[in-house]
Structures are given as structure tokens and as C-alpha cells.
Amino acid sequence: MPREVRERQMLDAAVAVFARRGYRAASMDEIAELAGASKPLVYLYLHSKEDLFSACIRREAEALIAAVQAAVDPGAPADRRLWNGLRGFFAHTAAHPDGWAVLHCQARTHGEPFALEVAALRQRLVDVVTRLITETAEAGGCTEPLPEVEVAGLAHALVGAAESLAGWSNERDGTGSCERRTAETLMNFAWTGLENLRNGRRWAPARS
Incomplete structure (x- = not known):
């Protein structure tokens, strides 16, 4: 899957989790699971939780x-x-x-x-x-x-x-x-x- 598509899926999942859980309670595990990706891949593409939230x-x-x-x-x-x-x-x-x-x-x-x-x-x-x-x-x-x-x-x-x-x-x-x-x-x-x-x-x- 192209990286651009995969990143969009990760951001879509992150927005949904952050909106529902809040920044502090949101977990990278839940975001990765909702995006259908591994947590290491989320970190590889979007780095830290703070960077992911900023990207959202x-x-x-x-x-x-x-x-x-x-x-x-x-x-x-x-x-x-x-x-x-x-x-x-x-x-x-x-x-x-x-x-x-x-x-x-x-x-x-x-x-x-x-x-x-x-x-x-x-x-x-x-x-x-x-x-x-x-x-x-x-x-x-x-x-x-x-x-x-x-x-x-x-x-x-x-x-x-x-x-x-x-x-x-x-x-x-x-x-x-x-x-x-x-x-x-x-x-x-x-x-x-x-x-x-x-x-x-x-x-x-x-x-x-």
C-alpha cells in the first residue's frame, strides 16, 4: 500500500481516537489497531504521539x-x-x-x-x-x-x-x-x- 494512503488511514484513525478519548487517554495501540497497522509502523511514519496529534x-x-x-x-x-x-x-x-x-x-x-x-x-x-x-x-x-x-x-x-x-x-x-x-x-x-x-x-x- 502506498505510504500516502497508509498515512491517511493512520491520521483518520488518530482523529477518531483523539476525539473520543482525548489526547492523554488515547493510546497508540488503539490508533494502530483502528488503522489496521502495526504500532511500530505508526511510529515509523508519524514518530511520537505528540507529532501524530500535531499532524492531525x-x-x-x-x-x-x-x-x-x-x-x-x-x-x-x-x-x-x-x-x-x-x-x-x-x-x-x-x-x-x-x-x-x-x-x-x-x-x-x-x-x-x-x-x-x-x-x-x-x-x-x-x-x-x-x-x-x-x-x-x-x-x-x-x-x-x-x-x-x-x-x-x-x-x-x-x-x-x-x-x-x-x-x-x-x-x-x-x-x-x-x-x-x-x-x-x-x-x-x-x-x-x-x-x-x-x-x-x-x-x-x-x-x-
């Missing part, structure tokens, strides 16, 4: 980013670009719950170097959303560009909300059938705010 994080992160980017049609109207990006995100996390569990739950709880891998993924998602927000404001005919710090804050808030909703939706539904409804929930929340911003309608606290 990188693979799942790349797949998620690719899914979001593929969903966004650059020629679509501003609201459709944001909507399609959210649909791509929630569709992928619903279709790959083990991968999302590794990224969102397991990798965050074990410190470096895993936390750095997840932070890099999050920043890439924030960069994608930042561009969408900027393009949305420009398409809406904003007379003045939104301040960079405000766009960055909005992008972080939207990514954080999407991450939280993906975990909640997967735990609540378990079948991925409500990913569209989840995307609609966040879209309604985000688009109302962006519409107000790009039309110059801003909320401000009442003066005491």
Missing part, C-alpha cells in the same frame, strides 16, 4: 480553511459571500465532528505546541472574515472606511461565535442536519450589525 491538527485545520474558502464566491453580493462562508464553515464542522472536536476541544486544552497550532488556524479564519467584513462595508457604499481595529474586533467576535455555535450544534443535534439553521442564526445576528455599520447607524450608550 494541521490536517483538520487545512481542511476547514479550504472548505470555507471554497464556499465563498468572490463574484457574489456581499451578503451572499458572508452567508456562503458561514455555510461552508458549519457544513464542514457538522460533516467532520471528530476533526472539529480535535481542533476545538482537545487541542486547546493541552498547551504548547498544540495551542499555537490552533491559534494559527484561528488567525487564518479571522483573516478571511476580516476581508469579508471590509468588502461588505465597501459594497454597501460606506462614506468612510471602518476603522481597522473595529473590523478586527468584529472578525474575532464572529469567528468566536461561529466556533461556539459549531460545538453547540454538533452536541445538540449529532447528525449535522441543522447546520443551515445554525448558519442562519449567526447570519441574522451578524448581518444586522454590519448593515447598520455600513449605513452609518451606530449604537452608543445613553449619557447619564
Whole structure:
């Protein structure tokens, strides 16, 4: 069997075991058995348990980013670009719950170097959303560009909300059938705010 195929089988098995057991409780014996390979072969191809977990994080992160980017049609109207990006995100996390569990739950709880891998993924998602927000404001005919710090804050808030909703939706539904409804929930929340911003309608606290 080609090494590329064998490594993919090992990573598939590792993602399933890490998602179910957690990083510390997962065993290389179980991963090897699920992959249909010997434990020495897993070590030969993917080295240590830490290296294997890092490889899982990188693979799942790349797949998620690719899914979001593929969903966004650059020629679509501003609201459709944001909507399609959210649909791509929630569709992928619903279709790959083990991968999302590794990224969102397991990798965050074990410190470096895993936390750095997840932070890099999050920043890439924030960069994608930042561009969408900027393009949305420009398409809406904003007379003045939104301040960079405000766009960055909005992008972080939207990514954080999407991450939280993906975990909640997967735990609540378990079948991925409500990913569209989840995307609609966040879209309604985000688009109302962006519409107000790009039309110059801003909320401000009442003066005491």
C-alpha cells in the first residue's frame, strides 16, 4: 500500500481516537489497531504521539480553511459571500465532528505546541472574515472606511461565535442536519450589525 494512503488511514484513525478519548487517554495501540497497522509502523511514519496529534491538527485545520474558502464566491453580493462562508464553515464542522472536536476541544486544552497550532488556524479564519467584513462595508457604499481595529474586533467576535455555535450544534443535534439553521442564526445576528455599520447607524450608550 502506498505510504500516502497508509498515512491517511493512520491520521483518520488518530482523529477518531483523539476525539473520543482525548489526547492523554488515547493510546497508540488503539490508533494502530483502528488503522489496521502495526504500532511500530505508526511510529515509523508519524514518530511520537505528540507529532501524530500535531499532524492531525494541521490536517483538520487545512481542511476547514479550504472548505470555507471554497464556499465563498468572490463574484457574489456581499451578503451572499458572508452567508456562503458561514455555510461552508458549519457544513464542514457538522460533516467532520471528530476533526472539529480535535481542533476545538482537545487541542486547546493541552498547551504548547498544540495551542499555537490552533491559534494559527484561528488567525487564518479571522483573516478571511476580516476581508469579508471590509468588502461588505465597501459594497454597501460606506462614506468612510471602518476603522481597522473595529473590523478586527468584529472578525474575532464572529469567528468566536461561529466556533461556539459549531460545538453547540454538533452536541445538540449529532447528525449535522441543522447546520443551515445554525448558519442562519449567526447570519441574522451578524448581518444586522454590519448593515447598520455600513449605513452609518451606530449604537452608543445613553449619557447619564
